[in-house]
Amino acid sequence: MFSLDRWQEIYSTIRKNKLRTFLTGFAVAWGIFMLIILLGSGNGLENGVKEQFKGGAMNGVWISSGITSIQYKGLKTGREIKFSDQDYKLIKNSIKGYDHISARLFLGSVLVSYKNEYGSFFVSPSHPDYGYIKEIQVLQGRFLNQIDIRECRKVAAIGEKVKAQLFKGKDTVALEKYVCIRGVPFKVIGIFRDFGRDDNEQKRIYIPITTAQKVFYSTNVINQISFTTGNATPEEADAMLRKAKMTLSRSHTFSPDDPRAIDIMNKSEDVKRVNSLFAGIRMFIWIIGIGTIIAGIVGVSNIMMISVKERTKEIGIRKALGATPASIIGLIMQEAILITGFAGYVGLVLGVGLLELIARNMPPSDFFRNPEANFAIAIGATILLVIAGAFAGFFPAMKAAGIRPIEALREE
Amino acid sequence: MIDITNIHKTYITGTNKLHVLKGIDLKVDAGEMISVMGASGSGKSTLLNILGILDNHDHGEYLLSGIKIEHLNESKAAQLRNKYLGFVFQSFNLVSFKNAMENVALPLYYQNVKRKKRNAIAMEYLDRMGLKEWSHHLPNELSGGQKQRIAIARALIAKPKVILADEPTGALDSVTSQEVMDILTDINKNENITMLIVTHELDIAKRTQKTIRITDGMITEIVKN
Ligand SMILES: Nc1ncnc2c1ncn2[C@@H]1O[C@H](COP(=O)(O)OP(=O)(O)OP(=O)(O)O)[C@@H](O)[C@H]1O
Numbered sequence: 076m077f078s079l080d081r082w083q084e085i086y087s088t089i090r091k092n093k094l095r096t097f098l099t100g101f102a103v104a105w106g107i108f109m110l111i112i113l114l115g116s117g118n119g120l121e122n123g124v125k126e127q128f129k130g131g132a133m134n135g136v137w138i139s140s141g142i143t144s145i146q147y148k149g150l151k152t153g154r155e156i157k158f159s160d161q162d163y164k165l166i167k168n169s170i171k172g173y174d175h176i177s178a179r180l181f182l183g184s185v186l187v188s189y190k191n192e193y194g195s196f197f198v199s200p201s202h203p204d205y206g207y208i209k210e211i212q213v214l215q216g217r218f219l220n221q222i223d224i225r226e227c228r229k230v231a232a233i234g235e236k237v238k239a240q241l242f243k244g245k246d247t248v249a250l251e252k253y254v255c256i257r258g259v260p261f262k263v264i265g266i267f268r269d270f271g272r273d274d275n276e277q278k279r280i281y282i283p284i285t286t287a288q289k290v291f292y293s294t295n296v297i298n299q300i301s302f303t304t305g306n307a308t309p310e311e312a313d314a315m316l317r318k319a320k321m322t323l324s325r326s327h328t329f330s331p332d333d334p335r336a337i338d339i340m341n342k343s344e345d346v347k348r349v350n351s352l353f354a355g356i357r358m359f360i361w362i363i364g365i366g367t368i369i370a371g372i373v374g375v376s377n378i379m380m381i382s383v384k385e386r387t388k389e390i391g392i393r394k395a396l397g398a399t400p401a402s403i404i405g406l407i408m409q410e411a412i413l414i415t416g417f418a419g420y421v422g423l424v425l426g427v428g429l430l431e432l433i434a435r436n437m438p439p440s441d442f443f444r445n446p447e448a449n450f451a452i453a454i455g456a457t458i459l460l461v462i463a464g465a466f467a468g469f470f471p472a473m474k475a476a477g478i479r480p481i482e483a484l485r486e487e
Numbered sequence: 488m489i490d491i492t493n494i495h496k497t498y499i500t501g502t503n504k505l506h507v508l509k510g511i512d513l514k515v516d517a518g519e520m521i522s523v524m525g526a527s528g529s530g531k532s533t534l535l536n537i538l539g540i541l542d543n544h545d546h547g548e549y550l551l552s553g554i555k556i557e558h559l560n561e562s563k564a565a566q567l568r569n570k571y572l573g574f575v576f577q578s579f580n581l582v583s584f585k586n587a588m589e590n591v592a593l594p595l596y597y598q599n600v601k602r603k604k605r606n607a608i609a610m611e612y613l614d615r616m617g618l619k620e621w622s623h624h625l626p627n628e629l630s631g632g633q634k635q636r637i638a639i640a641r642a643l644i645a646k647p648k649v650i651l652a653d654e655p656t657g658a659l660d661s662v663t664s665q666e667v668m669d670i671l672t673d674i675n676k677n678e679n680i681t682m683l684i685v686t687h688e689l690d691i692a693k694r695t696q697k698t699i700r701i702t703d704g705m706i707t708e709i710v711k712n
Pocket residue numbers: 498499500505507525526527528529530531532533534
């Protein structure tokens with residue numbers, strides 16, 4: 076069925092009917108081109124949005140204190156909830172299944188100096204676990220540890236941009252040097268990289284939370300509790316969050332239904348939402364793309380139908396000379412597959428080429444980066460094309476096979 | 488070679504029934520060259536189509552080279568046509584986008600002969616028809632006589648046992664007609680191929696061994712020439 080001779084026979088037919096072949100192929104090329112562009116753009120959008128989730132474990136949860144907005148047990152609204160070490164310990168003991176947990180303080184942007192170099196950086200007092208929650212990468216030295224916490228050491232892990240800004244010129248070794256944070260000297264114990272998209276993430280300094288409480292607050296206040304849910308299922312993670320909320324609601328006497336008393340940021344929830352959004356978008360794109368391709372196939376089928384009609388006489392002659400119905404079906408189907416396959420391939424190449432061009436020349440933005448059509452899509456599209464070609468050729472081929480030579484050859 | 492008895496054929500178009508062949512009996516020996524004459528609409532082409540297994544008969548028996556032609560599926564019919572029969576038509580019926588050589592070679596394609604080989608054989612046949620220089624021309628660049636000679640070469644290439652020609656000279660002038668008949672008689676003599684030629688022209692019919700006259704779907708006369 077797939078003899079070289081058959082292909083040559085088809086090739087000679089195609090070559091002698093160039094315009095018809097071109098028209099037939101164009102619709103398919105266009106369909107595939109559109110599908111690739113749409114899928115690529117969808118990927119670009121997805122890459123752009125997902126980029127914003129980078130830096131920090133996907134199963135991270137951040138609970139910050141807020142202000143009550145519902146009256147509860149005789150207490151009026153507008154009450155400020157203040158977390159302390161107590162809450163951190165409560166949460167740590169009440170929820171099960173977390174794998175890292177840390178309390179945090181928000182010092183905000185703070186003036187930091189080393190000798191004559193100054194800079195304004197975000198100083199983040201936290202527990203050692205926060206390094207895991209934030210998925211930072213230690214480049215030199217180490218991150219905070221338990222001894223730092225216990226002994227309230229004045230040590231700091233600084234972001235690589237902090238290091239670059241404070242340690243310039245000859246004095247480029249940062250480890251073991253002392254930087255001044257709000258006038259208090261802290262020893263640099265490590266340099267890290269954060270994968271966060273935001274430049275500010277790179278300009279962070281982590282210090283032990285106990286040190287910060289002692290040096291800057293003289294109380295055991297904290298602003299945020301953060302943990303990762305380990306390998307909990309979404310339902311288990313939900314249960315953990317509910318438990319945490321109940322615990323805090325009881326200890327601070329606010330309504331468990333109060334949306335403002337505490338603020339919970341649940342990354343996996345956000346990721347899930349975005350994922351389902353993009354699953355929807357992708358499905359939408361496939362529906363449109365397949366619709367376009369179907370339009371192309373119907374076009375091919377139609378033109379092949381006309382072509383079969385035009386070729387009635389030729390097919391009648393072939394049959395009179397000994398062509399079996401199967402060989403006629405093969406001839407027409409293979410022609411359809413060849414045309415759709417080739418045209419589709421051209422559309423595929425053009426589509427991928429255009430995406431590549433866009434990816435190279437367009438600066439990545441918050442919502443669009445790296446539009447790409449990956450290998451799997453290309454393979455999928457190729458298989459789709461062959462099937463499409465077979466579909467396109469089927470009805471014309473059946474029609475051709477049904478042509479009766481006496482009718483085809485009857486003198487007009 | 489051909490042996491038909493009591494062949495009937497009725498065409499049904501809508502509610503109309505047209506009884507075209509009304510009991511045809513005919514025996515054609517191997518190597519015979521026979522002409523068929525008759526008024527327009529008498530059923531000559533219908534008979535030839537049945538003999539060519541392009542159409543089927545309603546009644547009667549048809550033996551082609553001893554093979555009973557009855558209830559054949561399309562593939563089988565195609566194989567028999569390819570192996571036993573060659574066709575020559577009034578309007579040549581060449582494939583318009585194939586050149587002379589490719590047209591001649593087409594029957595061999597359906598015998599799975601390799602392209603190179605079948606083109607070489609086609610060239611031999613074209614040479615015999617004196618058309619070697621025209622091998623790469625498309626049919627619309629050729630004269631009627633040339634086209635018919637190509638059609639004859641195509642009918643011959645698969646070495647058929649029988650050639651069925653429906654008014655092969657119908658579209659040609661008298662000189663060219665005689666040339667085509669020269670070729671056909673030559674082939675009949677030299678290769679012992681059985682021939683049935685439908686014609687309206689008496690001088691064409693005269694060049695065959697026997698003339699059969701069909702009137703209104705029946706054989707009414709057989710004349711030796
Ligand atoms: N497929 C068909 N369907 C219906 N009627 C047909 C069909 N083919 C032929 N006929 C009719 O059968 C009759 C015989 O036709 P046929 O073609 O055999 O005549 P013919 O002898 O070859 O005539 P001519 O010399 O004009 O070619 C005609 O009346 C024709 O109209």
